[in-house]
Amino acid sequence: MTPPVGVNVLIVHGHGARDGPIHTIFRGVMHFTVSFVPASLMMWVFPVNSTGLPNWMLEPD
DSSP states (O other), rough: OOOHHHHHHHHHHTTTTTSSSSHHHHHHHHHHHHHHHHHHHHHHTTTHHHHHHHHHHHHOO
């Protein structure tokens, strides 16, 4: 589990879901974590997709 996801789950558990177990919150955010892995892999394999737009916008005419 990535540290930002774990911290956010603990914050959500502390603010609103104190009645239920924390694993229900983890189960709710797992589909976001699972979708984050392919997105990260695509940025690693094709870095031009994540760096191309800023480079294109900063190019002088």
